[in-house]
Amino acid sequence: MTATPRTDDLLARADATIAGGSITLFALSGGERRVLERGAGSHVFDVDGREYVDYVLGSGPLLVGHCHPRVVEAVQRQVTLGSTFYTLNEPVIELAERIIDQVPCAEMVQFSATGAEATFYALRLARAATGRDAVLKFEGGFHGSSDYAQMSLYPVGPPNYPSPEPTSSGIPRALERDVLIAPFNDLDATAAIVDAHAERLAAIIVEPFQRVIEPVPGFLAGLRALADRHGIVLIYDEIVTGFRLGPGGAQERYGVTPDLATFGKVIGGGYPLAAVAGRRDLLATADHRRRGNDTYVFISGTLNGNPVAAAAGLATLDVLAEHGAYERLDALGERMRGGLRAAFAAAGIPAQVMGIGPIFQTLLVDSPVTDYRTMRKADAAAMREITHGVLRAGNLIAPEKAYLSLVHTDAEIDATVDAFASAATRYAERSTSGD
Numbered sequence: 001m002t003a004t005p006r007t008d009d010l011l012a013r014a015d016a017t018i019a020g021g022s023i024t025l026f027a028l029s030g031g032e033r034r035v036l037e038r039g040a041g042s043h044v045f046d047v048d049g050r051e052y053v054d055y056v057l058g059s060g061p062l063l064v065g066h067c068h069p070r071v072v073e074a075v076q077r078q079v080t081l082g083s084t085f086y087t088l089n090e091p092v093i094e095l096a097e098r099i100i101d102q103v104p105c106a107e108m109v110q111f112s113a114t115g116a117e118a119t120f121y122a123l124r125l126a127r128a129a130t131g132r133d134a135v136l137k138f139e140g141g142f143h144g145s146s147d148y149a150q151m152s153l154y155p156v157g158p159p160n161y162p163s164p165e166p167t168s169s170g171i172p173r174a175l176e177r178d179v180l181i182a183p184f185n186d187l188d189a190t191a192a193i194v195d196a197h198a199e200r201l202a203a204i205i206v207e208p209f210q211r212v213i214e215p216v217p218g219f220l221a222g223l224r225a226l227a228d229r230h231g232i233v234l235i236y237d238e239i240v241t242g243f244r245l246g247p248g249g250a251q252e253r254y255g256v257t258p259d260l261a262t263f264g265k266v267i268g269g270g271y272p273l274a275a276v277a278g279r280r281d282l283l284a285t286a287d288h289r290r291r292g293n294d295t296y297v298f299i300s301g302t303l304n305g306n307p308v309a310a311a312a313g314l315a316t317l318d319v320l321a322e323h324g325a326y327e328r329l330d331a332l333g334e335r336m337r338g339g340l341r342a343a344f345a346a347a348g349i350p351a352q353v354m355g356i357g358p359i360f361q362t363l364l365v366d367s368p369v370t371d372y373r374t375m376r377k378a379d380a381a382a383m384r385e386i387t388h389g390v391l392r393a394g395n396l397i398a399p400e401k402a403y404l405s406l407v408h409t410d411a412e413i414d415a416t417v418d419a420f421a422s423a424a425t426r427y428a429e430r431s432t433s434g435d
């Protein structure tokens, strides 16, 4: 094995100082960890010079790859002008205009630093607008780290809709009353819950494409109709899908417009920035000139609307606006998913290769995956082992949702597919020989 002195030293120091020796939930298979030093295009390099094709992409912001020259130039220009102002700046105003131009539901925008805050603010806007306290989220739906969002994120107990199961400790028990849980893609079950609790429901919040699961035809339209019937605010969490599935995100792709939508990742171009966008009347409550008014909503933060992040986001959106960018992202995704389907079929391992556009994940299960419960049937241990082989072949990839960028090449994808094919075949051989 190659020596990795700097990695070993830094990991020991991280273990001594940082909780869990990790800064995020991100976990490579086999318990491996990497300390990354730099990224360039579709590649990352660790502190010992090991190079990987990157399918993590910073958990999604880097849709145009690491250090895209246009993004670097925009950031360098802005940092010499000032890093943060806590006040209006031109890049963030232009970014607001861009979001409103491109996103169907966006009539107005407000900014935050992280996606977790954006979804938290969206729920607050909905509660202020309706005068109701409860919100409905879907089991397994991810909306960040807030107390609300941690309800039934990764529940381990049996389903007990609409009662939530907190995924984190430290969540106030009182919140359990106000977060209702429904199964994704099950409109009848959702409608029954909404109809029974409508008078206290402020919002339905949904990832329109939940993790790697497509909405079944009619599901989003059904949520729209339910929300309309009861005066509930429909919120799409587009922190993953926004500006990734197309210029107008999932709402444009699926043709169903929410009242509010949250954005993050891509709009910050790799820097901390997120936003809530939507109906003018809803956003208008977050007007600080209305302080003291009953329906005033507080949205403010030190780094909200940071100009460096806004400049990076604008440069990213400029690159994505160029001819053929989204077609290319879709084609890359199709190439990867098609290759993976063939690879697992050849290895004789039943697999669902999930995803859309530049998002993909393989789940080792022979039945269709339509919600959190069917996703949990997948053989996670086998996938971890196979992914470990792919990591060792020079790909930064975890056994979870993975991302492609505009600068990944067909050849890189084919090589990664080959690595999956070899690892899957080895796994299948070991399983049949009983090793």
Ligand SMILES: Cc1ncc(COP(=O)(O)O)c(C=O)c1O
Pocket (backbone or CB within 6 Å): 059, 113, 114, 115, 116, 117, 119, 142, 143, 144, 145, 207, 237, 238, 239, 240, 264, 265, 274
């Ligand atoms: C759908 C979705 N919503 C919200 C978030 C939270 O965003 P952040 O990590 O910026 O707080 C994430 C993060 O991965 C996400 O995937």
